[in-house]
Amino acid sequence: MGRVRKALRGRLVAGGLVMAVAVVGFGLYWFQPWKLWQDTTVDEALPGAVASSGPPAVAPSATVAGSGAPADGPSTLASGALVSHEHATSGMVKLLRLADGSHVVRLENLDTSNGPDLRVWLTDAPVKEGRDGWHVFDDGEYVSLGRLKGNKGSQNYTLPDDVDPSRYTSVSIWCDRFDVSFGAAELARA
Structure with missing residues (x-):
């Protein structure tokens, strides 16, 4: 026994x-807890900006009405500062129209935590401060612009041609694995 x-x-x-x-x-x-200690920095150039060592290709008087941007360069349609949600997040978000008529969401000086499945979402949800804003972005309409390229730096996300950017009012750094916003920005029209 x-x-x-x-x-x-x-x-x-x-x-x-x-x-x-x-x-x-x-x-x-x-x-994936190790990602909290791993940073990925991505510094992409402003789309449509041409580096030149000579004089500007466009005369100073040739600008897009109301934007101050050169006629052949990107114009800012809306922008906003990122606020923290689940993780400390800072930086700026810009919705740009390029000279060819396409649209780009640009994250500038982004600083957030890394995560297991982070996405950039263009949404119609209001940005709420604190815990109240953690879970609102999947309640309405949103467009996933792809995986977050890096948790630090400046990066560009092209909108699909069939997306009307005027229908969306915010951008979220969204953790798809846990359905939570790391941070978000309300887009104020320019």
Whole structure:
């Protein structure tokens, strides 16, 4: 009888260890905690901006009405400052119209935490401060512009041609894995 108990106890311990390893492995995969200490910096140039060492290609008087931007360069349609939600987040967001008529969301001087599945969302949700703003962005309409390229720096996200940017009022750095906003910006029209 003692041998049977000992064998059963050994199997239970082995089964418990296998289960514990599986739970820890799943937890590490799902939460990816090491990303909190890893930074990815991306510094993309302003789209449509041409670097030149000579005189400007456009005369100072040739500007887009009301924007102050050169006629052949990007114009700012809306912008706003990022506010923190689930993680400390700062930087600026700009909605730009390029000379070819396409639209881009530009994140400038972004600084947020890294995460397991971060996306850039253009949304129609209002930006709320604090915990009240963590979960509102998937309640209405949104367009995912793709994975966040880096948690630091300046980067560009092209809007699909069939998206009307005037229908959206905010941008969120959205964690798709946990359905939570890391930070967001209300887009104030220029």
